[in-house]
Amino acid sequence: AGRFAGKSVLVTGAGSGIGRATARLFASEGAKVLAVDVTDGVEETAAGHDGIFAMRGDAGSEADVTAMIAAAIEKQGGIDVIFANAGISGGLPGILDQSVEDWQALLQVNLIGPFLAIKHGAKAMLDAGKPGAIVCTASVAGLRAGAGGPAYSASKAGVINLVQTAAQQLSGSGIRVNAVCPGLIETGMTQPFYDLARAKGKGDQLGMLNPLKRGGEPIEIATAVAFLASDEASYVNGHALVVDAGLSSS
Numbered sequence: 725a726g727r728f729a730g731k732s733v734l735v736t737g738a739g740s741g742i743g744r745a746t747a748r749l750f751a752s753e754g755a756k757v758l759a760v761d762v763t764d765g766v767e768e769t770a771a772g773h774d775g776i777f778a779m780r781g782d783a784g785s786e787a788d789v790t791a792m793i794a795a796a797i798e799k800q801g802g803i804d805v806i807f808a809n810a811g812i813s814g815g816l817p818g819i820l821d822q823s824v825e826d827w828q829a830l831l832q833v834n835l836i837g838p839f840l841a842i843k844h845g846a847k848a849m850l851d852a853g854k855p856g857a858i859v860c861t862a863s864v865a866g867l868r869a870g871a872g873g874p875a876y877s878a879s880k881a882g883v884i885n886l887v888q889t890a891a892q893q894l895s896g897s898g899i900r901v902n903a904v905c906p907g908l909i910e911t912g913m914t915q916p917f918y919d920l921a922r923a924k925g926k927g928d929q930l931g932m933l934n935p936l937k938r939g940g941e942p943i944e945i946a947t948a949v950a951f952l953a954s955d956e957a958s959y960v961n962g963h964a965l966v967v968d969a970g971l972s973s974s
């Protein structure tokens with residue numbers, strides 16, 4: 725039972741934070757989930773959760789992405805949903821301090837990663853004649869300056885444009901491509917900021933920048949991703965869904 729009963733799902737960056745919460749939500753609603761990460765956190769994501777299978781892989785590597793999709797098809801009988809979520813933050817450096825290598829390493833995961841997931845995921849869906857849904861993780865950092873370092877923000881702005889272009893180019897296929905733009909969520913990525921703020925006795929102020937006056941939980945992004953991936957969102961395409969408690973609009 726559940727919205728994803730019998731569906732085959734691939735989640736990247738599933739060893740922590742938003743990816744872990746989303747993999748578990750999909751599985752709890754009946755999906756078979758291939759959870760992929762570069763770290764052993766992915767085995768922890770799967771442990772004790774029926775329907776989640778752990779796999780190591782690099783979301784920024786074309787060989788690894790094709791291997792993930794092949795594994796999902798082989799182990800789970802197809803590929804219906806892809807959540808291209810893996811991302812790295814690169815800290816908060818100034819534009820004068822970043823190297824070309826910093827940019828390339830970050831773009832490889834944050835922007836080329838979603839491109840590879842869309843390219844090979846859509847190909848597999850077209851081959852099978854079964855159009856599915858692809859969701860990519862962007863960020864409020866991709867909507868306006870100031871929420872991340874220069875390469876990070878540019879990568880996330882790129883993801884928002886990429887899902888629009890992909891939706892357009894896959895026109896007529898039935899495949900839907902969307903993005904989610906999280907605000908500040910407490911995960912491995914933001915832990916250093918939370919730790920620093922708490923050490924200064926200002927931990928409760930981190931979420932105060934938004935109208936709901938609190939930080940978000942990974943499950944609050946997972947529920948939005950599940951909506952975009954579900955048949956309930958059958959007419960939502962090329963869209964970037966902002967889930968940030970009003971941060972970017974206030």
Ligand code: NAD
Pocket residue numbers: 736737738739740741742743760761762763765781782783784809810811812813833861862863864865905906907908909910911912913914
């Ligand atoms: P996280 O660090 O807790 O999780 C990210 C996971 O991605 C980690 O387990 C990491 O090992 C994995 N990963 C990194 N590079 C990878 C690669 N090349 N291949 C496979 N896996 C890889 O952070 P999170 O907050 O859950 O991040 C998930 C996504 O959400 C990222 O794309 C991030 O940019 C985005 N995001 C996070 C926030 C936030 O406030 N936490 C806000 C906006 C967007």
